Amino acid sequence: MPVNQLPPVAKSFFTFCKKCNADRYHTVLAHTTSKTAKIKCEVCASQKSYSLPKTGSSATGAAKVSRARAGSESARRSSHNAEYEALLNAQESAKEVSYNIKGKFAMNQKINHPKFGVGIVRGVHQDKVEVVFSDEVRNLVHNRE
Ligand SMILES: [Zn+2]
Numbered sequence: 001m002p003v004n005q006l007p008p009v010a011k012s013f014f015t016f017c018k019k020c021n022a023d024r025y026h027t028v029l030a031h032t033t034s035k036t037a038k039i040k041c042e043v044c045a046s047q048k049s050y051s052l053p054k055t056g057s058s059a060t061g062a063a064k065v066s067r068a069r070a071g072s073e074s075a076r077r078s079s080h081n082a083e084y085e086a087l088l089n090a091q092e093s094a095k096e097v098s099y100n101i102k103g104k105f106a107m108n109q110k111i112n113h114p115k116f117g118v119g120i121v122r123g124v125h126q127d128k129v130e131v132v133f134s135d136e137v138r139n140l141v142h143n144r145e
Contacts, residue, residue, distance in 0.1 A: 006037050006052060015039070019046040026050070084132050087120035104143045105129045113140070 007013040009028050017024040019041065026039040029047065036051045091110045097103065099113040109121045116133045123130030129142045 004052065006031055006035070006050075009037075012042065015050060017041040017044065017046065018048070019044045080132075080136065081134075084120075084134055087122065087132055088118070091120055099140065101141045101144045105131075111140075 007028050009030060012025045012027050014023055015026055016022070017026070020043050024044075025042045027042060028050075029038040029040055031037045032049060036049050038047060039050045040047045087108075088110075091108060094108075094110045096110045096112040096118060097105070099111045105111060105121050105124065107121055107124050111119050111121060111129075111131055113119060113131070113133070116131075116135075116138060119131035119133040119138070121129050122132050122137070127141060127143055128139045131138050131140055
């Protein structure tokens with residue numbers, strides 16, 4: 001089959017099946033766009049969408065995607081750090097309370113957790129508190145009878 005054209009509906013073609021982890025014949029169920037089709041593996045019957053391979057350098061595209069991901073990860077991290085610093089500064093003079101699942105914690109309370117370190121409560125629920133620690137926000141159990 002030509003590489004720039006989808007195989008016709010109801011015809012089979014050979015392509016990789018992730019579920020079988022092998023090359024399998026797939027039946028074309030429908031064309032979803034001019035470049036993508038809904039296909040079904042003839043062995044495991046899993047359905048998936050198939051896209052024509054894009055022309056041009058796919059390596060460049062992949063590099064761009066991973067850079068974009070790294071960027072959003074570090075942005076997320078620095079906004080988390082900013083929130084943590086701000087909360088910690090706001091509660092600078094507050095007394096730290098040791099974390100215990102039987103304890104009952106209040107909004108903006110400064111908690112000292114044996115494993116996660118110092119955190120600030122930013123949300124209180126019936127049996128859980130949302131605590132901002134230096135690395136991430138965690139939901140901790142509290143008010144447990
Ligand atoms: Zn399969």
